[in-house]
Amino acid sequence: xxxxxxxxxxxxxxxxxxxxxxxxxxxxxxxxxxxxxxxxxxxxxxxxxxxxxxxxxxxxxxxxxxxxxxxxxxxxxxxxxxxxxxxxxxxxxxxxxxx
Numbered sequence: 367x368x369x370x371x372x373x374x375x376x377x378x379x380x381x382x383x384x385x386x387x388x389x390x391x392x393x394x395x396x397x398x399x400x401x402x403x404x405x406x407x408x409x410x411x412x413x414x415x416x417x418x419x420x421x422x423x424x425x426x427x428x429x430x431x432x433x434x435x436x437x438x439x440x441x442x443x444x445x446x447x448x449x450x451x452x453x454x455x456x457x458x459x460x461x462x463x464x465x
Contacts, residue, residue, distance in 0.1 A: 372438070375438060375441075376431075376432075376438070376441055379438070379441035379442055379444070379445050380428060380431050380432065380441065382445045383427070383428070383431070383441075383444050383445045383448055384424060384428060386445060386448040386449050386452055387420070387424045387427075387448055388424075389452045390420075390448065390451040390452050390455060391417060391420050391421070393452060393455035393456065393459065394416070394451075394455060395417070396459065397455060397458055397459060397462070401459065401462045401463075402462075403458060403462065427444075431444065
């Protein structure tokens with residue numbers, strides 16, 4: 367029972383991690399395409415490369431998070447760390463719209 371509960375909580379945090387990563391990717395594309403912003407990271411400067419690399423890295427991270435047994439705080443940490451770019455993109459979109 368305890369193992370099943372751990373697996374359910376783990377799945378929830380991994381799902382939230384994936385949702386945050388997808389939100390980051392969508393908001394970045396909206397910023398670049400609709401608002402005329404640019405990617406600050408020179409490695410990911412080209413839009414097509416950025417999307418493909420990001421999706422590949424998300425897939426690898428999800429595989430690793432499923433395969434490795436970590437303490438629950440580590441899954442929460444991965445989610446909250448992945449929310450920083452989302453919050454930053456919302457701030458950028460808001461500032462571009464207000465400016």
